[in-house]
Amino acid sequence: MTDAPPIVRLTDLRLDRGGRAVLRDINLNVPRGSITAVLGPSGSGKSTLLSALTGELAPAAGTVEVFGQAVPQAKRALLELRKGIGVLLQGNGLLTDLTAAENVALPLRAHTDLPDAVIRTLVLMKLHAVxxxxxADAYPRELSGGMARRVALARALALxxxxxxxDEPLTGLDPIASGVVMALVRRLNDTLGLTSIVVTHHVHETLPIADHAIVIxxxxxxxxxxPAELEASSDPLVHQFLKGEPDGPIAFDAAPRTANAPETDPA
Structure with missing residues (x-):
């Protein structure tokens, strides 16, 4: 890690949906070159936080800074910012009528004027990386779940x-595929000089590759x-989440909504 400014800075952040608070008082710095695990049970607000990082959801209060600037709301400026953010969707988002190579080429064709031969070379490099x-010429239906997830990762890295x-990179994967994907996340982060944020509820698969962890x-x-401090924590909230216990300070059933109560999130 260096003394460079954090690549992501959240300050006194409050995020609302439908006029109700989902997250409050969020403060977080993500150092360059790190892997930060954002952990939490379903409905805790992880997907809402992701939406704020990509500019889909504007803060109700506080600030979201990415690359040293506040995430813009103007469409053109937001599009430019998003070119610097790769997102691996939990559903992969691969187009079924396109081959793996054609899927990976999509961002390059949409956002660059590179010749076809150069795009083909870059696509093969990204597929090789995963x-x-x-x-390259296989269709998504011909790939296993783990392979499809890696093609989606290659596409996210295209630019x-x-x-x-x-975003929940291990959804639907078996333990072996999960291990492959998480090892790949660590290797790519280190070899390509990336900064990574892993939003997940898969604690035990994610902590071994993470530098920093937060629990929402x-x-x-x-x-x-x-991660070591997380596993050693005696906090009842943390303990309940790590052990998967149904009873504790984290409510399993949704509480009745009030104007001041945090709202649950789909993820």
Whole structure:
């Protein structure tokens, strides 16, 4: 890590949906070159936080800074910012009528004027980076779940973004595929000089590759520290989440909504 400004800075952030607070008092710095795990149970607000990082949701209060600037609301400026952010969607988002190579080429064709031969070379390089160069001409239906996830990762890397956001990258994957994907996240982060934010509820698969971890629950950040500190925490909220216990300070059933109560989030 260096003394450079954080690539992401959240300051006194409050995020609302439908006029109701989902997250409050969020403060977080993401150092360049790091992998930060954003952990929490379903409905805790992880997807809402991701929406704020990509500019889909404007803060109700506080600030979201990416690359040293506040995330803009103007469409043109926001589009330019997003070119520097790669997002791996939990559903992959691959177009079924296109081959793996054609899927990876989409961002390059949409945002550059590069010749076809150069795009083809870059696509093969990205597929090689995720171990799937030989699957360039395969269609998504011909790929396993883990392979499809890696093709989606290659596409997210197509424009060489300095910041990668992984939205539940292990959804639907078996333990072996999960291990492959998480090892790949660590290797790509280190070899390409990326900064990564992994939004997930898969704690035990994610902590081994993370430099920093935060846990979101009950409308805010209940833990921020190293993976080792997280696993050693005696906080009841953290303990309940790590152990998967149904009873504790994190409510399983949704509480009745009030104007001041945090609203649950789809993820």
């Amino acid at each position: 171990g799937l160069r030989a699957a 060489d973004p300095p910041l990668m956001i992984y 629950a009950n409308g805010g950040i209940v833990f921020s520290g190293s």
